[in-house]
Amino acid sequence: WEAGFYENLLLKQRLELDPEEVRQYFEFTNVTDGLFTVYQRLFNITFKQIEKPSVWHEDVLMYEVFDDETNELIGRFYLDMFPRANKYGHAAAFSVTMGKMTDAGYTKPTTALVCNFPKPTEFQPSLLTHDNVETYFHEFGHLVHGVLTKSPLMNYAGTSVARDFVEAPSQMLENWVWQKESLSLFAKHYNTGEVIPDELLNKMLAAKNVNSGTKALQQVFYGVLDFTLHDGFDPDGPQTITEVVSFLQNDITFYPYQEGTHMEAAFGHLNGYGAAYYGYKWSEVYAQDMFSIFEKEGIMNEEEGLRYRRIILEKGGTEEPI
Ligand SMILES: [Zn+2]
Incomplete structure (x- = not known):
């Protein structure tokens, strides 16, 4: 959650993008x-x-x-x-x-x-x-x-x-x-009918790209984890699922694995998607x-x-x- 917190700070301080202003259009x-x-x-x-x-x-x-x-x-x-x-x-x-x-x-x-x-x-x-x-x-x-x-x-x-x-x-x-x-x-502004100004649109475009690289890596991590558990993991072997998560997260993303966390338990797409998370x-x-x-x-x-x-x-x- 810290990543989200700092991203919001960045958006607010650097870009001064106000979502409420955007909604009016x-x-x-x-x-x-x-x-x-x-x-x-x-x-x-x-x-x-x-x-x-x-x-x-x-x-x-x-x-x-x-x-x-x-x-x-x-x-x-x-x-x-x-x-x-x-x-x-x-x-x-x-x-x-x-x-x-x-x-x-x-x-x-x-x-x-x-x-x-x-x-x-x-x-x-x-x-x-x-x-x-x-x-x-x-x-x-x-x-x-x-x-x-x-x-x-x-x-x-x-x-x-x-x-x-x-x-x-x-x-x-x-x-x-x-x-x-x-x-x-x-x-168009719901009151004045004014088309969304370029300045606001440019801010939105800049905000879209904030952290886009780290987010892409996060998705690659989810996809590789899904694949690995599908055919590269032995449930009876010495390695635990959490160890796989930890290894891949450290290897792929910029956010190091946090001891004691188990994101795999909340990764709903592991079930019923036939290892197709990478598809996104x-x-x-x-x-x-x-x-x-x-x-x-x-x-x-x-x-x-x-x-x-x-x-x-x-x-x-x-x-x-x-
Ligand atoms: Zn869709």
Whole structure:
């Protein structure tokens, strides 16, 4: 926790970045409109809100997705964005219906986006943190992966791709919340309508890079630990799991192992992920590689967006990745 403490100090003292100031530029409705604009333009699709949908709670909105070229209905999605009692507490995109070919034609995929952003009240609009906005773009990336699929088989539809690639499309789309061009579409002050000033954005970008190297090493450490325990560890051998943790942590990260601690006991991904923790970092490599095309050709380049839709989103897991 000391690392987090000093990082906060650094952010406050060196960068004078005030998250509350940033939030004023990310009002929920503006962000949603901007996100829709980005996704609709890039992927050549149109979202239409369904009036009085049959949904599980009055806060939930429902949309249909149409292809701009054929005007054909492709799929549907739900937005369930605000917290309430007994609701799932994180942010995720859940497939409700997966795309698949049947004798009766293609089953239209439907995905529900579930988030817990601050709910607007009579007196206060819903102001998102920049982290929230990044999460929104990330999870919406999973959503379009599911909704734009053309896989004939459900098992290969949408996000049913290799585990170490599944995060890449979403991670790539996070980039749009860091670019002036896309931000100017929706990062507007909720009172004055002023677009987020360059000075503030530059501070945010500087803050993003604080400790990015040590954080990357931390992720490498988690991935290597996961691998090592998977096939490089003998439970009946002389070495304990904690000794493995200690050795790898000292070897890989800049933070020395602290005697008497057992981070492995709280490392939830060790269980049920099939030694695929490395996939988070590995996906980022693909994500940034794919983004480099948009960086070069323009982040709102519709031709590249459509190409991306055809070769990545529509294909799902139908082709061998490598
Ligand atoms: Zn994700």
